[in-house]
Amino acid sequence: xxxxxxxxxxxxxxxxxxxxxxxxxxxxxxRSPLTCEQALARGAVQECGTELAQLQAFHPQLVLICTxxxxxxPTLTALLPHLPAATVVSDVGSIKQPIVEPATxxxxxxxxxxxxxxxxxxxxQAAEADLFVGRPYVLTPIAETRPQALETLQSLIAAVGxxxxxxxxxxxxxxxxxxxxxxxxxxxxxxxxxxxxxxxLILELAHTLASSGFRDTSRVGGGIPQLGVEMARHNRExxxxxLRSYQQHLQQIETWIEKRNxxxxxxxxxxxxxxxxxxxxxxx
Numbered sequence: 001x002x003x004x005x006x007x008x009x010x011x012x013x014x015x016x017x018x019x020x021x022x023x024x025x026x027x028x029x030x031r032s033p034l035t036c037e038q039a040l041a042r043g044a045v046q047e048c049g050t051e052l053a054q055l056q057a058f059h060p061q062l063v064l065i066c067t068x069x070x071x072x073x074p075t076l077t078a079l080l081p082h083l084p085a086a087t088v089v090s091d092v093g094s095i096k097q098p099i100v101e102p103a104t105x106x107x108x109x110x111x112x113x114x115x116x117x118x119x120x121x122x123x124x125q126a127a128e129a130d131l132f133v134g135r136p137y138v139l140t141p142i143a144e145t146r147p148q149a150l151e152t153l154q155s156l157i158a159a160v161g162x163x164x165x166x167x168x169x170x171x172x173x174x175x176x177x178x179x180x181x182x183x184x185x186x187x188x189x190x191x192x193x194x195x196x197x198x199x200x201l202i203l204e205l206a207h208t209l210a211s212s213g214f215r216d217t218s219r220v221g222g223g224i225p226q227l228g229v230e231m232a233r234h235n236r237e238x239x240x241x242x243l244r245s246y247q248q249h250l251q252q253i254e255t256w257i258e259k260r261n262x263x264x265x266x267x268x269x270x271x272x273x274x275x276x277x278x279x280x281x282x283x284x
Contacts, residue, residue, distance in 0.1 A: 003030060003156075004060035006052070006075055008039050010119060011092050012066030013127030016044035018160040021129050028056045038188045055082040062152060064113075065091040069230045072099050073078035076106060083107075088149045094176060094227070095234045096140045104142060109149045111170060112140035114176070115162060120223040133161035140169045156246025177238035181231040182246060185239070188228065 003019055004027045012028075013086045020026050020043060028045035029052065030036050036048035047058065055063070063083065065075050072091045079089070089114040093099055100112035118157040119126055137157045141150050155165045167175075171213075197203040232239050256265045276282055 001025070001062060001152075002027070002058060002060050004055055004063045006043070006063065007066035007081070008035050008044070008048075008124050009066065010122050010124075010126050010131075011115060011117075012064065013039060013042075013044055013124040013259065014117075014129065014131040015066065015115075015160060017127055017129035018132065019156070020044055020046070021145045022158070022159045027060065029054070031043055035124050038184060042124065042127070043122070043129065048232060051072075052078055053084055055079070059084055059109075060087055061203060062088045062090075062156065065089065067091075068226060069093040069095060069099070069234060073102060074105075076103055076110070076227075081106060086148075088152045090139075091154055094173045094180065094231065096138075098234050100140055100142055100169045104144050108144055109146050109147055111149050112172075113153060114138040114172065115160075116180075117162075124223055130161065132217070135162050136165045137162035138165045140167060140172050142168065164183060173235050174238045175243045177235055181235055181239050182242040184220045184223065184228045184231060185243060186246065187218050189221070191218050195207055210256070224233045 002025045005016050006029045008016060008028050008030045016026050016028055016039065026045045028036060028039045028048040029050070030048065031050060033050055036050065037043045039048050060083070062100070063079065065079075067075050071139070072093055072095050076089065076091075083089070086109055088109050088111065089103075089107055090111045091103070091114055092113055094114055094216060096112045096114065100110070103110040103112070116138065117131050119128075119131075136236065137160075139150065139153055139157075154164050178273050194206055195203070197206065253268070254260075256268070
């Protein structure tokens, strides 16, 4: 299969590395000539260009749009004059409702996608061939999605070692608000709260003592700011609902501590311990 990847950052670059490793012919597209040079040097792609029109000579069977979320639809529109008929197109955006229906209206061979993998570092140099191995890779078909397009994407997911998860765009966005978008906002708030410590000696000591607990809970808040803004802007209602629920629980914890109600706090933490074990990522 001939695959074109538009955007060779962490996700696009990692897909390119793995697909090339699996024997696919991969053409990369990037606005940056330097990124193209780096992708070629790493062996992620066999060819690389900076203009969408260059796809006409490549004749891709599958195109993956790995741009920032706000660029997905404009990129698709610009791509269409250069695509052979029945070329399958997908994206990797973390929010699906604003993208899937309008994209499918433009191109019925479009399938919304979201690989559940990432790092706080970005760019082609951060790319890893095994980034997706064992991770969920969500596809969000709708009634108008072509079954052959969905099958093509499922084959690709198997090739990169990920696990297909099928759902609709609305359910996807509500779920990721809980497990991806809310944690970014909580984590960023934690970092901001610690950083506002007024005693410089206490703040310095906190920096020195910070260990795995702080690292784990603050990591996503130290990521790329643009991604956090995209989450809040394009998944606004679901993010707000999750933030309000979180604030209610936080307020309840504050009340229990103020009133020295250690039994209620203990019961709550025992329940969250049980709930935590229900997430596959936390199981041995």
